Amino acid sequence: IGVSPVAATAMTGFSLIADSSNKFSTSTQITGHAYASDYTSPTPSTMTAAISDMQTAYNDAAVRPLSDGANIDIKGGLISGETLTAGVYNWGSDINIGSDIYLKGSSTDIFIFQTTGNVVVGSGAKVTLLSDGTNNGKPKASN
Numbered sequence: 198i199g200v201s202p203v204a205a206t207a208m209t210g211f212s213l214i215a216d217s218s219n220k221f222s223t224s225t226q227i228t229g230h231a232y233a234s235d236y237t238s239p240t241p242s243t244m245t246a247a248i249s250d251m252q253t254a255y256n257d258a259a260v261r262p263l264s265d266g267a268n269i270d271i272k273g274g275l276i277s278g279e280t281l282t283a284g285v286y287n288w289g290s291d292i293n294i295g296s297d298i299y300l301k302g303s304s305t306d307i308f309i310f311q312t313t314g315n316v317v318v319g320s321g322a323k324v325t326l327l328s329d330g331t332n333n334g335k336p337k338a339s340n
Contacts, residue, residue: 205222211231213231220236261309270288270289274292276292276293280299281299282300283302293319298325305340
């Protein structure tokens with residue numbers, strides 16, 4: 198996780214322990230690292246780049262048309278256990294992922310979830326990327 202432009206002190210409740218390099222923190226409540234813009238270089242510039250990439254992705258996703266009219270308000274946002282194929286999905290409500298969901302496609306497929314509400318993910322819920330059976334691999338998290 199990361200925060201910017203605020204300091205690491207904005208991440209409350211994690212009992213953060215700064216690494217000796219002060220480039221990141223760790224916590225027993227986080228798998229991986231926590232980053233903040235007040236950490237040692239190159240963390241601030243990395244955070245700025247991440248925010249820019251996030252804004253670019255958001256702006257791109259916001260103007261994409263729905264790929265299929267059937268992708269509107271699937272199950273009223275309660276998508277636990279669902280297997281979804283590539284495309285643009287839209288909800289006018291919260292998206293609730295109480296248990297695992299599956300995204301099925303190839304290595305070049307993109308999945309976009311648009312919502313006017315929140316995305317609520319249950320403890321232990323996973324998003325699993327599945328191959329669509331072609332020789333093109335399975336979806337990539339980077340897509």
